[in-house]
Amino acid sequence: MSRRSASVLAPHLQMGCESETAGPTFARQSSANPPTTVWTGAVAAVALLAIDPPGLGGLRVRGAAGPARDRLLSIFRTLLPDGAPFRKLPLGVSDGRLLGGLDLAATLASGRSVLERGLLAETDGGALVIPSAERIDAGLAGRLAGAIDNGVLALQRDGFASHLPARFSIFACDEALQDEQPPPAVLTERLGLVISLSGVGRHDLEVAAPRPDEIAAARAQLSSVALDDEALAALGQAAIELGVVGVRPLMFAAAAARASAALAGRKKVSAEDLALAGRLVLGPRATQAPARAQDREPEHDADQEEGPPPADGQSHDEAAEQDGNRREMAETVLQAAAAVLPRGLLDAAGAPPPMSKARSAPGRAGAAHGSKQRGRPIGSRPGAPDNGARLDLIDTLRAAAPWQGIRRRAAPTVATSPRVLVRREDFRIKRLKEKRRTVTIFAVDASGSAALHRLAEAKGAVELLLAQSYIRRDEVALVAFRGSGAEIVLPPTRSLARARRALTGLPGGGGTPLASGLDAAAALVGHACRRGDQPTLVVLTDGAANVARDGAGGRKRAQDDATAAARALGALGARAVLIDVSPRPQERARDLAEAMSARYVALPSADAAQMARAIGAGR
């Protein structure tokens, strides 16, 4: 679509971006004062993406929908080359529409196979907008990734084998909230630039946007911009200090720095360009807060000793100076990145450790699994429409289409021949994908040892989680153990009111029958698995057992029983978090968590909100 028609659709788009030539250009403006506000950073990001789409892949815009995002999107659109396709990716897009395949109508009409190009091939040379990137599933992201990586769509569908050009940039809107599952990593890792639009005010939007001709000039310049080894090493150093995983981010950072230099009309990447790369590429990917400058010094010396000796003719001073330069540049990158570090990175002490890799596989909202009758259609497969399977009419016709000539020839005498001859082999049934329900099972230690005031906090946390689960339509169950045994206080339910009532009435005090509590929790976990639900177990305890399985007292036997019960729980393979509620973190609680392969979280002085957050992060 041309830029003119774009502006018809969005008249406000013209304001600011097509600024009169007398005013300062964006490039000059940005080189004079590097982007400092959230908004100027965002505008710079779309400019860079428009300059080097293959080098940067795409942009991930975090934050809620709003005028800022709309404005950014329309600026981006003006910066694309004239006539470049600008398409939106529907969330539930079918493979046929996304990748292409047999054009049924045209094939039947013309009597020869006609290929219908899919959305990705149609977007070649332009941009693809993903409206709710956090909602797309890994399978769709994987299909996108294949096209992004090669710039070519490998089509192997409906009898067609072809490779169609599919070079496009991606503008992904990520509206995931803090405690929600982010978009699939298989997509986000291919989007070089990441910005957040939170905190942008209305007056911010008045800043001049770059003009298309500036972008075109920068695009032409791009290949002649030099990025020397020093600068690249500085980016690499910064990436390591920020704990950025993978080499791809470094490639993106290099591309961003180059594009930034090209936009400013520089022939060589400068410190400002590196800073921008740090801010738009490396910072948002940080997994650790960088150490403070003075803490880094010794390590930096060691690094220098490891390096090769200075080349001939280069004095040691020069080498040291070079190294100093690199350090200084890395510092610039880190400073820029510091402005956009992911939240929670800085108060690392309070933040829960990252989830163990083995457990992170299924999504929070419940892993999707195949179903015959319920869920979202994800394609079709050959099969008869019985046992509740639903016929996919279009795909059935598509399967029958090529055979029409052959079948007619085989049975030419059938006078009342139907228009389309469909045989049993043509039947295609819908493949549906159903989200699994998530059940959160709380096992709460209500004994005397878990101190009564902690019980109140635990109740508060459970109540908060309950509210969250209610929003997500998850189920909650509650097991309490005290005195001589465990009790399922609340079987899996979605009723908030019932859960709250059960909690309020929960008495405390008495011995700690930990083993019985864990056994009861294990029963609930097993039950949930058998129903096809996905259980998450949250155990709140101090790990000190003094009542054995059979209800008898005795610390030693009770503890052994508890460990055995924990092992059995761990063998079920459910996701689990153990919250140590004792005033001081206990070794035995940690051991218990290990035995049931649960994540251990110590919350010595936690309030309910903090506890709820810790559990939320563990799921």
Place this chain on the structure above:
Amino acid sequence: MLDRPFRAQPAKAVVAPAARPQFPFSAIVGQDEMKTALLIAAVDPSVGGVLAIGDRGTGKSTAVRALAGLLPAQKAVAGCAYGCDAGRPDPCCPSCAQLGVRPGPSVSRSVPVVDLPLGATEDRVVGALDLEKALTLGEKAFEPGLLARANRGFLYIDEVNLLEDHLVDLLLDVAASGENVVEREGLSIRHPARFVLIGSGNPEEGELRPQLLDRFGLCVEVRTPADVKTRVEVVKRRDAFERDRDGFCAYWATEDAKVRRRIERARKRIDAIATPESLLETIARLCLAVGSDGLRGELTVMRATRALAALSGAMVVTEAHIRQIAAPALRHRLRRNPLDDSGSTSRVERAVAEAFG
């Protein structure tokens, strides 16, 4: 029903995959475990494929695609739709049977490295009715699919853990039997489909089915290089490649040729390489210790160590070869132990230490 004998058609006219040169194999920085595993698969396809898992953006697919440019050419029966070995034509191949002449003329072709994209439909994977012929001529002809094209070569699946279940089912069967069977409305085709399965992916996005995992002989873990220098070198080479593909490839051509010769020499040598009886016992003990089920683990270690010995110019398999192969050959075959959450690699290493202890 059949009005004329149908014949297998070579895959229909396609827009050729952009014939741009691929990143050269020898220019890949580090990642030795992955590169070695791929070379082993190239020397002895019976090792059973390579699965590369681990950090994103570490050049997993680059290495696989680079392998395509490296492999020595192979001789195929001229005109055979499945590229049968000219020296050893498959008696079951329908295409060769049709050609009739035996031994027929042969052609030299590059080893196929076929991509199986995630959104592929079943008919393109296993082969199906030739659409064009059916529609225009009303003729029933079989059009071979990707499995046919991959015969005697490599089948590569990027993001293999995202591959849909019904495609995995197809692969499991064919990968085990080496034969593809298509039965549909008068089409009855059975053709050889022996290929080396190569997969890459990140299991964090979804676990691989254990049955599919088991089809891979070797499983390599790739990690992001930890030091600045290596990372910078990776970016620099990639950049140089993007700027001048032909020049870059020409620069690395000699190195690639060396690796190619290494593969060729290793292939000639491998049949003569012996594994001492004592080491065979060690291998058996090792597999027992990690609890790998069945003989697959043992066979893989034996074959892979032989290929490794051949690649490194040794005449016999030694303890060092076993030490090197143990982790990639066994880490995906460990018995799941919920009570031991240490990484699979360290568990294999522990078993190796005990086996040689």
